[in-house]
Amino acid sequence: MFSKNNDFLTVALPKGALFAEAVELLGRCGLNTDQLLGDSRKLFFTDAEQEVNYLICRPTDIPTFVEYGAADLGIVGKDTIAEQGKDVYELLDLKFGFCRFVVAAPKALTPITDWSQWAAARVATKFPRVAEQFFQSKGLQMEIIKLHGNIELAPLVGLADLIVDLVSTGRTLRENNLAEVEEIFPVTARLIANRVNLRIKDRRIGPLLEKLKFHTSQRHSDC
Numbered sequence: 001m002f003s004k005n006n007d008f009l010t011v012a013l014p015k016g017a018l019f020a021e022a023v024e025l026l027g028r029c030g031l032n033t034d035q036l037l038g039d040s041r042k043l044f045f046t047d048a049e050q051e052v053n054y055l056i057c058r059p060t061d062i063p064t065f066v067e068y069g070a071a072d073l074g075i076v077g078k079d080t081i082a083e084q085g086k087d088v089y090e091l092l093d094l095k096f097g098f099c100r101f102v103v104a105a106p107k108a109l110t111p112i113t114d115w116s117q118w119a120a121a122r123v124a125t126k127f128p129r130v131a132e133q134f135f136q137s138k139g140l141q142m143e144i145i146k147l148h149g150n151i152e153l154a155p156l157v158g159l160a161d162l163i164v165d166l167v168s169t170g171r172t173l174r175e176n177n178l179a180e181v182e183e184i185f186p187v188t189a190r191l192i193a194n195r196v197n198l199r200i201k202d203r204r205i206g207p208l209l210e211k212l213k214f215h216t217s218q219r220h221s222d223c
């Protein structure tokens with residue numbers, strides 16, 4: 001059962017691309033993650049011995065669970081944090097989930113050297129806030145079109161002129177005849193905390209944070 005005992009630490013984990021590495025990192029820090037490794041449809045797990053609850057959440061929902069204190073800690077990409085601007089405390093760069101926010105365009109139209117010719121262009125993205133801020137910093141007022149995925153389709157079918165999206169290997173751009181125009185900022189997974197619970201549960205969060213710092217610094221020097 002999910003424990004509502006206040007001594008328990010509740011950690012929100014992102015299902016999907018970041019899940020396996022998040023679980024592996026917590027395991028390295030001494031948490032018993034065995035329950036998380038099975039093929040289960042359960043959305044929460046409780047480790048009564050270590051007094052930890054784990055919530056399995058959609059990545060985009062992690063900041064909400066943490067902001068409201070339903071989870072004390074969460075693991076989520078910097079992309080999601082930047083886009084949502086929720087009131088959560090970003091504790092640590094976990095140094096996995098490496099990717100980059102980029103502007104991309106149909107390959108034939110790149111490189112773009114003169115942005116003034118793109119004023120009022122249509123930009124498809126899952127991240128309207130990040131896109132808006134980037135183009136505003138260039139003094140450009142673009143028409144931002146919010147999509148929920150497969151953003152690379154938009155320029156191919158004339159829905160948009162440009163996209164703002166995450167790139168890791170670059171394969172999705174390449175296979176859809178798009179090319180990177182400009183990097184916006186790099187992205188990694190981050191540890192976030194509820195601002196109030198961070199103080200109240202310092203006894204639980206402090207030691208875990210120290211272990212995570214140690215293991216993420218090791219990880220960096222491994223690369």
Ligand SMILES: Nc1ncnc2c1ncn2[C@@H]1O[C@H](COP(=O)(O)OP(=O)(O)OP(=O)(O)O)[C@@H](O)[C@H]1O
Nearest residue numbers: 016017018058059060077078079097098099166168
């Ligand atoms: N190609 C990639 N390479 C590395 N990391 C990535 C890549 N794509 C996304 N990520 C990172 O993984 C996080 C989760 O991505 P994932 O695709 O699992 O979920 P999502 O579909 O974006 O979330 P949701 O289902 O809540 O909309 C992203 O927020 C980003 O930080």
Ligand SMILES: O=P(O)(O)OC[C@H]1O[C@H](OP(=O)(O)OP(=O)(O)O)[C@H](O)[C@@H]1O
Nearest residue numbers: 149150151165166167168169170171172
């Ligand atoms: O550079 P690559 O290694 O090809 O990775 C980039 C792709 O990964 C992400 O998509 P995801 O798989 O999360 O699907 P989505 O389009 O539904 O967000 C991102 O939105 C790109 O489409």
